[in-house]
Amino acid sequence: MTDSFAVNKANWDERAVLHAASPDYGFARYTSDPAHLSTVVRFDRPRLGDITGLRAVHLQCHLGTDTVSLSRLGASMTGLDFSGAALAEARRFAAAAGAEIDFHEANVYDAVSVLGAGRFDLVYTGIGALCWLPSAARWAAVVAGLLRPGGRLFIREGHPMLGTLDDKTDPAVPRYPYFEHTEPLVFDEPGSYVEVHGEQNHTVTHEWAHSVGEIITSLLENGMTLTGFAEHDSVPWNALPGQMACDPAGEWRLKDTPSRLAASYTLQAVKNA
Incomplete structure (x- = not known):
């Protein structure tokens, strides 16, 4: 059986160095402007x-741009990612940006055993995280395990x-699953x-779909109460090349009638006492 996490880790280890050098991540903006925030955090x-x-943990933090941004808003931040190469770049970036972040290398499913149960006031997950996990229910159990009673989950994710x-057709048409599936979708794309x-x-890469209902139900079944859910017509990357336009805030939406597409969502939930 192919180890999907190993396949994805090899991909992210390689991309981490390339991402750190990319003008789109814009590390220099954070070091030159101590108030600069990532597009994702600024949106929400x-x-x-x-x-x-707040004691906060950013799961699947990658290079830490959102992690540093949350730190600049006053939270005491921990970051967790399974890519050692990404965390090496994240530590260098955080030091250059003047942020004290406690970074840990681990699979997100092991976060409670690595970081400790009930330690956090806030669990944060940013764009492009859940598609790398085969089970929304296991992820929700991790979130609930990390939070103290009354602690909050905050997630913005691709819809x-x-x-x-x-994304190879114009106009884009449904091709991939909406609901969670056992076997991963396998892509080979440079x-x-x-x-x-x-x-x-x-x-x-190996990826999985999770429906809105599956994500929310998994949280409810793990002792969480939904406190906020908003859907957006935009995402912070060019998800459908040639069919989207970027606004001044760095958000991409359909050029033609963007209200046709729920492109991302923001979800908040609180751990029950």
Whole structure:
């Protein structure tokens, strides 16, 4: 049996160095401007509210741009990712940006055993995380395990509706599953969601779909209460090349009638006492 996590780790280890050098991640903006925030965090700042002093963990943190941004909003941040190469870049970036982040290398499913149960006021997950996990229920159990009673989950993610679309067709049409499936979708594609330059040898990825209902139900079944859910017509990357336009805030939406597509969502939930 192919180890999907090993396949994906090889891909992300390779991409981490390329991403760190990409102008789209824009590390220099963070070091030159101590108030600069990532596009993702800036988009959701009104929904995040005041996070000053909160003990927060960013799951699947990659290079840590969102992690550093949350730290700049006053949270005491921990970051977790399974890619050692990504965390090496994240540590260098955080140090250059003047942020103290406690980074840990581990599979997200092992987060409770690595970080400890009930330690956090806030669990944060950003764009492009859940598609790398085969089980929404296991992920929800991790979230609930990390949070103290009354602690909050905050996630912005690509919408499962967007995930069904074939980005190679114009107009895009549904091709991929909406609901969770056992066997992964296997892709072999060079390049990335940002501009990258350099040799790529590990281009295969394994991914999974999770419906909105499956994600919410998994959280409810793990002792969480849904406190917020908003759907958006935009995403912070060019998800459908040639069919989307970028606004001044760095959000991409359909050029023609963007209200046709739920492109991303923001979800919040609280752990029951």
